Amino acid sequence: MKATDDTKARPAADADTPRRRPAGLGVQAWLRWFWRTLTSMRTALILLLLFALGSVPGSIFPQRGVEPGKVAEIFKNDPSYAAWLDRFWLFDVFQAPWFAAIYLLLFLSLIGCVIPRTGVYLRELRRKPPAAPRNLARLPLNASFEDDTPVEAVSAKVAAKLRARRFRVATGPGWVAAEKGYLKETGNLLFHVSLLALLVAVGAGALLGYRGNVLVVEGNGFANTVAAYDRYIPGFQVSAESLEPFSFQLEDLQVSYVATGGKRGQVLDFLAKLKVHDSPEAPARDYPLRVNEPLEVNGTQTYLIGNGYAPTFTVVDGNGDVAFEGPVTCLPETVSTFASECTIKVPDAKPKQLGLSIRFLPTTMRRQDGVLVSTFPGALLPTAQVRAFAGDLGLRSGIPQSVYLFDPEKLKKMEPLVMAADPLEVGQSLELPGGNGKVTFTGVKEWITLQIAYDPARLPALLAAGGAVIGLVFALTIRRRRVWVRVAEAAGGGSTVVEVGGLTRTEGGDAGFAEEFADIVKALGATSAGVNDAR
Amino acid sequence: MPVEVDTGLATLSDQLVLATVLLYVFAMVGYALELGFGRAAASTAAPARELASVGGGTAVADAPPPGPAAAAPGWPDRAGTVALWLSWLGWAANLGCILTRGLAVGRWPWGNMYEFVVAMAFAAMTAFLLMQLRYPVRFLGAFVSVATTLGMGFAVRYLHVQAGPVVPALNSYWVGIHVSAAIIASGLFILGGVSGILYLFRGERPGRLPSRVELERIAHRATVIGFPIWTFAVIAGAMWADKAWGRYWGWDPKEVWAFITWIAYAAYLHARATAGWRGRAAVIVQIVAFGCLLFNLIGVNMFLGGLHSYADVPPG
Ligand code: HEM
Numbered sequence: 001m002k003a004t005d006d007t008k009a010r011p012a013a014d015a016d017t018p019r020r021r022p023a024g025l026g027v028q029a030w031l032r033w034f035w036r037t038l039t040s041m042r043t044a045l046i047l048l049l050l051f052a053l054g055s056v057p058g059s060i061f062p063q064r065g066v067e068p069g070k071v072a073e074i075f076k077n078d079p080s081y082a083a084w085l086d087r088f089w090l091f092d093v094f095q096a097p098w099f100a101a102i103y104l105l106l107f108l109s110l111i112g113c114v115i116p117r118t119g120v121y122l123r124e125l126r127r128k129p130p131a132a133p134r135n136l137a138r139l140p141l142n143a144s145f146e147d148d149t150p151v152e153a154v155s156a157k158v159a160a161k162l163r164a165r166r167f168r169v170a171t172g173p174g175w176v177a178a179e180k181g182y183l184k185e186t187g188n189l190l191f192h193v194s195l196l197a198l199l200v201a202v203g204a205g206a207l208l209g210y211r212g213n214v215l216v217v218e219g220n221g222f223a224n225t226v227a228a229y230d231r232y233i234p235g236f237q238v239s240a241e242s243l244e245p246f247s248f249q250l251e252d253l254q255v256s257y258v259a260t261g262g263k264r265g266q267v268l269d270f271l272a273k274l275k276v277h278d279s280p281e282a283p284a285r286d287y288p289l290r291v292n293e294p295l296e297v298n299g300t301q302t303y304l305i306g307n308g309y310a311p312t313f314t315v316v317d318g319n320g321d322v323a324f325e326g327p328v329t330c331l332p333e334t335v336s337t338f339a340s341e342c343t344i345k346v347p348d349a350k351p352k353q354l355g356l357s358i359r360f361l362p363t364t365m366r367r368q369d370g371v372l373v374s375t376f377p378g379a380l381l382p383t384a385q386v387r388a389f390a391g392d393l394g395l396r397s398g399i400p401q402s403v404y405l406f407d408p409e410k411l412k413k414m415e416p417l418v419m420a421a422d423p424l425e426v427g428q429s430l431e432l433p434g435g436n437g438k439v440t441f442t443g444v445k446e447w448i449t450l451q452i453a454y455d456p457a458r459l460p461a462l463l464a465a466g467g468a469v470i471g472l473v474f475a476l477t478i479r480r481r482r483v484w485v486r487v488a489e490a491a492g493g494g495s496t497v498v499e500v501g502g503l504t505r506t507e508g509g510d511a512g513f514a515e516e517f518a519d520i521v522k523a524l525g526a527t528s529a530g531v532n533d534a535r
Numbered sequence: 536m537p538v539e540v541d542t543g544l545a546t547l548s549d550q551l552v553l554a555t556v557l558l559y560v561f562a563m564v565g566y567a568l569e570l571g572f573g574r575a576a577a578s579t580a581a582p583a584r585e586l587a588s589v590g591g592g593t594a595v596a597d598a599p600p601p602g603p604a605a606a607a608p609g610w611p612d613r614a615g616t617v618a619l620w621l622s623w624l625g626w627a628a629n630l631g632c633i634l635t636r637g638l639a640v641g642r643w644p645w646g647n648m649y650e651f652v653v654a655m656a657f658a659a660m661t662a663f664l665l666m667q668l669r670y671p672v673r674f675l676g677a678f679v680s681v682a683t684t685l686g687m688g689f690a691v692r693y694l695h696v697q698a699g700p701v702v703p704a705l706n707s708y709w710v711g712i713h714v715s716a717a718i719i720a721s722g723l724f725i726l727g728g729v730s731g732i733l734y735l736f737r738g739e740r741p742g743r744l745p746s747r748v749e750l751e752r753i754a755h756r757a758t759v760i761g762f763p764i765w766t767f768a769v770i771a772g773a774m775w776a777d778k779a780w781g782r783y784w785g786w787d788p789k790e791v792w793a794f795i796t797w798i799a800y801a802a803y804l805h806a807r808a809t810a811g812w813r814g815r816a817a818v819i820v821q822i823v824a825f826g827c828l829l830f831n832l833i834g835v836n837m838f839l840g841g842l843h844s845y846a847d848v849p850p851g
Contacts, residue, residue: 044805048802048805052798052799055786059786063786066787211781263697263700266700268700291703292778293778301781305780305781455782455783462770462783465773469766476763
């Protein structure tokens with residue numbers, strides 16, 4: 001791919017040279033034809049556009065990696081439509097073979113373009129500027145003037161002046177050739193090579209890194225081992241032993257909200273106070289984890305990505321034994337009020353197993369129609385409204401169940417004990433009828449969800465991206481330009497005629513170069529000669 | 536943590552936004568009068584569309600600037616001058632409304648769609664006014680005014696939200712880097728997009744608008760400056776995403792469309808550099824890219840959602 005418009009610098013395999021399909025030739029000719037087509041500018045352009053087009057469905061359809069819930073919803077609502085979408089990988093666009101095909105071809109095309117261009121570039125670097133064309137007056141920019149010093153002196157002076165302007169200069173009998181702006185091509189190559197490096201870095205990150213999610217309740221801890229994750233997605237080359245052995249404890253989560261006005265309830269700040277051990281032997285250190293301020297331990301980053309409530313309960317069963325004690329993780333229905341659903345399964349309760357379905361409201365208010373709602377996400381007046389069921393929880397069936405929710409089918413088979421009780425405040429208890437025990441609402445804790453990610457290629461990716469920008473700026477702003485000067489004795493003798501011609505080979509650069517050219521002509525000694533803009 | 540909102544400043548900001556829209560509308564009328572009744576600038580200077588082709592380099596000729604007025608400037612000329620002054624006034628009001636909003640809430644004043652669109656209109660107007668200082672592009676004023684007026688009118692009518700604090704994810708110095716870059720690049724792309732659209736509407740015949748060559752040059756120049764800034768905005772976004780979301784690239788809808796826009800503009804720059812895609816074809820690619828840009832700035836927030844939580848669009 002090139003931004004210059006230079007025929008001479010073009011490798012043979014260019015789009016603009018007519019390519020004929022090899023008729024009836026051998027495999028080799030076909031391969032060559034394929035390679036030439038692939039590495040041509042036009043193909044690269046088309047692939048580039050296809051790359052962009054190909055990512056469009058990724059923004060329209062929910063993606064498994066980003067919103068698995070929405071994908072599941074489509075499968076539930078319209079299975080055959082979903083199956084069709086899935087057949088074309090439209091829920092995993094960025095992992096799809098057809099998407100991979102596009103970018104692999106694009107990068108092959110890039111490589112095929114960069115290699116020959118690098119060769120041309122290196123040769124050009126060593127080459128002298130080409131000799132002056134015979135007729136400088138035919139160049140887009142030209143000027144001529146007379147000088148009263150001899151030809152040789154003028155030549156030497158011109159060459160020196162151009163060198164002083166950081167032109168690369170070659171001289172010959174009666175002419176000086178100068179060229180400047182090689183950095184443009186340097187930038188162009190840097191840009192394209194950086195893009196390749198970026199792809200490699202992204203690939204390496206996916207191969208050598210991992211990410212995982214975990215939910216931690218206040219007071220609990222996390223140690224970075226595969227088993228501790230709720231969800232763990234390793235790269236192909238990651239072994240379970242290689243995880244950075246840090247651990248931490250969530251001491252406290254503090255969330256502040258806007259208390260009044262139109263934005264009441266909007267979060268202002270999250271602060272998760274962690275006590276971190278960088279390794280099992282390391283001393284503990286405090287870390288205030290915030291959004292935008294991840295915890296870093298030797299390249300492994302821990303991010304705060306979600307929060308919610310975990311009220312604590314004690315369940316005493318019909319025999320008078322404590323069958324459950326501790327926090328239960330509740331799923332918020334809406335984050336604007338944090339009204340939440342909690343599920344407690346007590347398989348150890350005797351005589352019957354117990355299931356509790358609890359609605360937790362952090363700031364409780366009774367509406368006029370009697371319905372209880374939460375009016376604020378902070379825990380100002382927390383209550384828990386308990387519904388209780390007795391019977392077989394069906395946990396032994398071997399079928400995996402959500403720990404956060406009841407299976408409604410199972411629930412239907414259980415015996416309802418309490419369906420509409422007054423909400424409990426902290427410290428209050430609810431007697432379960434039929435001698436099934438007692439539930440006590442003991443307090444309110446909070447949970448956070450964390451994303452833990454390790455990507456060793458983050459920095460290389462950043463460097464590659466930076467290289468691409470620098471290259472781009474050079475490629476777009478620098479002009480490649482040539483100046484030729486012919487000096488000859490004037491027809492009558494006695495003085496020297498100096499002819500100057502200028503040419504820029506960069507798209508859109510003419511206007512700027514005209515100024516610079518006029519400036520050069522003046523510096524070379526013209527006193528009155530007007531610049532002739534032959535364009 | 537800025538919780539207090541200075542309501543006095545916030546109200547002033549809301550008033551300044553109205554003043555800005557009004558001034559832009561008046562400026563638009565002035566430019567339109569000049570365009571409609573002024574001398575046909577390009578027809579007097581119509582030649583100069585030759586191509587000089589030397590040594591493989593193809594140089595597109597400069598259209599010489601319209602010659603100095605033979606007679607004293609007529610009233611349409613003066614209307615244009617007045618329009619320019621009104622634009623500068625509107626620009627100052629626009630700047631004022633952004634500053635007062637920022638001061639009122641004590642943060643970067645691009646925390647939601649409303650603020651973002653107002654800032655973009657400001658960037659587009661700035662790009663035009665600066666370009667107009669160096670190049671004879673006053674004719675663009677009418678069209679840039681239309682674009683900014685529509686944008687800001689839409690923002691005031693449909694996107695306005697009370698000044699207030701932002702969610703924690705947006706409370707980062709990255710707002711100043713990433714979003715500012717996106718705004719500046721967008722302003723330049725709007726300027727380029729306006730020229731490109733004019734190019735398509737303008738025939739080859741001489742007329743009041745400058746030649747197509749001139750229009751294409753403006754579009755190209757704006758894009759060349761905007762593109763690296765856009766690239767930087769995307770990369771800064773990735774660095775922020777690495778800090779905020781735990782990955783630097785995750786194909787969130789905004790990321791997808793930033794990428795698509797980037798590719799489309801890259802394709803335009805490449806297309807122009809190779810023979811065969813010059814002129815109309817290249818301009819069409821540029822306008823497609825511009826469409827992607829607009830969709831990313833507005834459509835993605837409204838239709839696609841995703842992690843970019845600033846789509847703080849008022850309900851209803
Ligand atoms: C170039 C097109 C993009 C535009 C116009 C854009 C615009 C914005 C805007 C307006 C904000 C909100 C800041 C505020 O309202 O104060 C924002 C936030 C953000 N952007 Fe972008 N963005 C673009 C691309 C990206 C990309 C490609 C990434 C990442 C790879 C990214 C990552 C972020 C992050 C992490 C935030 C933080 C905000 C949050 O958590 O909601 N952006 N962007």
